[in-house]
Amino acid sequence: MSTGEAKPKLIRVEDLLQRTVYDVDHRAHIIVDPEKCARCPKKPCTYLCPASCYVLVDDRVVFSYEGCLECGTCRVICPMEAITWNFPVSGKGVQYRFA
Amino acid sequence: METKFDVVVVGAGPAGASAAYTAARHGLKVLLVERGRGAGSKQVFGGRVYAAPLREIYEDFDKEAPIHRWVRKERVSLVHGDRMVTFEYESDRTVSFTTYLTQLTSWMVEKAVSAGAIFVDEVRVDSIVRDDAGKVIGVESGGERVYADIVVDAEGVNRLLLEKLGLAEKTRPSQVALGVKEVVKVGEDKINERFGVAPGEGVSWVLTGDVTGNMPGGAFIYTNKDTVSIGVVVYLESAVNMVKEPIHILVEKLRTHPSLSRLWADGDVMEYAARLTPESGYRYMPRKLATHGLMVAGDAAGLLLNTGYTFRGVDYAALSGYMAGNAAVKALEEGDTGEENLRRLYEKPLLESFIVRDLKRHRGIEWLMSNPEFFKKYPALATGVACRLFDLEGEAPTVYEALRSSASDQGLSLLRLVLDMFRVVRKL
Ligand SMILES: Cc1cc2nc3c(=O)[nH]c(=O)nc-3n(C[C@H](O)[C@H](O)[C@H](O)COP(=O)(O)OP(=O)(O)OC[C@H]3O[C@@H](n4cnc5c(N)ncnc54)[C@H](O)[C@@H]3O)c2cc1C
Ligand code: SF4
Ligand code: SF4
Numbered sequence: 001m002s003t004g005e006a007k008p009k010l011i012r013v014e015d016l017l018q019r020t021v022y023d024v025d026h027r028a029h030i031i032v033d034p035e036k037c038a039r040c041p042k043k044p045c046t047y048l049c050p051a052s053c054y055v056l057v058d059d060r061v062v063f064s065y066e067g068c069l070e071c072g073t074c075r076v077i078c079p080m081e082a083i084t085w086n087f088p089v090s091g092k093g094v095q096y097r098f099a
Numbered sequence: 100m101e102t103k104f105d106v107v108v109v110g111a112g113p114a115g116a117s118a119a120y121t122a123a124r125h126g127l128k129v130l131l132v133e134r135g136r137g138a139g140s141k142q143v144f145g146g147r148v149y150a151a152p153l154r155e156i157y158e159d160f161d162k163e164a165p166i167h168r169w170v171r172k173e174r175v176s177l178v179h180g181d182r183m184v185t186f187e188y189e190s191d192r193t194v195s196f197t198t199y200l201t202q203l204t205s206w207m208v209e210k211a212v213s214a215g216a217i218f219v220d221e222v223r224v225d226s227i228v229r230d231d232a233g234k235v236i237g238v239e240s241g242g243e244r245v246y247a248d249i250v251v252d253a254e255g256v257n258r259l260l261l262e263k264l265g266l267a268e269k270t271r272p273s274q275v276a277l278g279v280k281e282v283v284k285v286g287e288d289k290i291n292e293r294f295g296v297a298p299g300e301g302v303s304w305v306l307t308g309d310v311t312g313n314m315p316g317g318a319f320i321y322t323n324k325d326t327v328s329i330g331v332v333v334y335l336e337s338a339v340n341m342v343k344e345p346i347h348i349l350v351e352k353l354r355t356h357p358s359l360s361r362l363w364a365d366g367d368v369m370e371y372a373a374r375l376t377p378e379s380g381y382r383y384m385p386r387k388l389a390t391h392g393l394m395v396a397g398d399a400a401g402l403l404l405n406t407g408y409t410f411r412g413v414d415y416a417a418l419s420g421y422m423a424g425n426a427a428v429k430a431l432e433e434g435d436t437g438e439e440n441l442r443r444l445y446e447k448p449l450l451e452s453f454i455v456r457d458l459k460r461h462r463g464i465e466w467l468m469s470n471p472e473f474f475k476k477y478p479a480l481a482t483g484v485a486c487r488l489f490d491l492e493g494e495a496p497t498v499y500e501a502l503r504s505s506a507s508d509q510g511l512s513l514l515r516l517v518l519d520m521f522r523v524v525r526k527l
Pocket of ligand 3: 048049051052053067068069070071072073074075373
């Protein structure tokens with residue numbers, strides 16, 4: 001490595017998601033009950049969703065399905081059964097090419 | 100769609116595609132149903148596949164399969180900060196190869212289709228249908244039904260259908276791990292040069308330590324033809340309690356790691372992906388792998404081996420699909436698709452196969468994976484010893500002195516160290 005080389009920068013999650021191809025459905029395939037989230041002590045989805053689909057806004061969990069990588073993590077870790085989870089229909093959603 | 104098939108396979112992953120291929124080759128009327136668009140579009144894995152089981156299933160494997168590089172170097176690293184201790188093994192055999200699972204699966208689906216199976220994509224199966232007597236008679240999607248004598252469930256790790264059927268309980272965090280991955284474009288020549296490999300030869304590399312934020316799990320690096328696949332796997336049960344920052348940051352830290360990033364310097368991230376994997380060692384296996392009219396294969400059956408230094412899922416999935424395909428042929432010949440017969444023809448040979456023997460023998464990894472201390476202390480210990488031995492600025496310590504002082508940095512007594520090592524070696 002040459003000495004003057006800049007240290008590579010971390011890419012923000014919204015930019016990482018740009019590298020992946022989606023055909024976003026107009027219908028959400030995952031539905032979250034915000035009332036249950038309000039009572040959820042640790043809100044693990046806000047850290048463990050790899051697409052950051054769950055974000056804290058003023059202490060409230062806001063969910064958006066568009067960047068979902070369809071991994072299933074939130075379905076497994078949610079302690080409150082706040083999530084109605086399914087895969088998208090009609091081939092919609094993430095379209096992996098090199099994974 | 101009121102037609103009836105001999106076999107309907109749900110999920111065109113390695114398990115489902117191999118089941119469809121095998122059953123269709125024997126002349127059965129097979130429907131292979133996939134929710135994704137085209138074959139392979141929902142597939143994610145780490146990067147390396149063992150070839151022997153695929154050679155057994157697919158005669159033309161060596162000629163046709165999308166093989167990127169044959170793995171010639173195996174590396175295992177313990178990482179702490181920007182230091183790492185690496186073990187490397189070199190071999191010139193063609194035992195395992197790197198690829199994209201999207202491509203490998205597409206190829207398997209092509210093989211299934213050329214053997215006569217009908218492939219439908221963009222169809223999400225909503226449920227597996229049973230008659231009043233409990234016999235599985237087909238599948239349902241969007242209110243439409245397709246009937247079959249035998250259904251093969253190869254839906255993968257997220258077992259929505261098996262849960263609905265009552266054959267599997269809802270997945271718990273202690274049963275699965277999350278893998279997050281990036282594919283980075285590097286260029287074929289640069290990979291050869293930077294990883295020290297010849298064209299067509301590659302590296303499989305697993306790392307542990309603070310690359311997972313000290314959470315139980317590991318990181319991986321695989322060289323493809325002109326890209327590298329890098330990623331991190333964390334066990335969800337500990338991750339739920341230990342995670343301190345959004346999980347994508349771990350992969351980004353791996354990509355920008357001071358001791359690693361030069362390997363893919365200036366490389367563009369071409370894709371970002373994530374997927375769950377069953378935790379190794381048998382815990383994710385449903386109570387039974389067949390019922391009247393149904394067989395379960397691949398990840399859905401919990402067939403995954405993670406020894407800490409290698410990951411086997413694709414070949415196990417394919418082999419279990421192959422066994423399910425063969426069992427379907429026999430069961431239909433015998434005219435008996437009842438639970439007892441399918442368990443005899445499919446579950447029994449599978450449980451006696453090397454797959455399940457491997458899973459049982461390697462159960463110690465469960466102990467290791469539920470022991471966060473190990474992931475924190477030992478990589479720090481190993482790099483601490485190496486740094487004392489090699490980064491000499493004054494007096495040169497003996498190996499024993501280096502070990503003792505590095506162990507005391509980690510708050511480990513030498514006795515504890517010896518006992519832990521003994522346990523680990525016995526369990527792996
Ligand atoms: C991070 C990570 C790294 C890994 N690394 C490796 C590795 O290096 N080597 C290795 O051998 N293994 C590896 N594995 C494991 C390997 O990926 C899996 O074991 C293997 O892909 C399982 O194959 P499968 O056919 O059982 O399931 P899947 O590959 O998951 O296929 C299931 C298919 O079913 C479809 N499907 C699901 N539900 C429905 C439905 N309701 N209707 C229609 N279609 C449906 C899905 O879209 C999917 O295409 C890794 C896994 C992970 C998560
Ligand atoms: S884990 Fe479940 S309940 Fe808690 S914040 Fe996330 S979605 Fe809501
Ligand atoms: S399935 Fe995975 S990517 Fe999608 S919202 Fe849940 S955790 Fe995020």
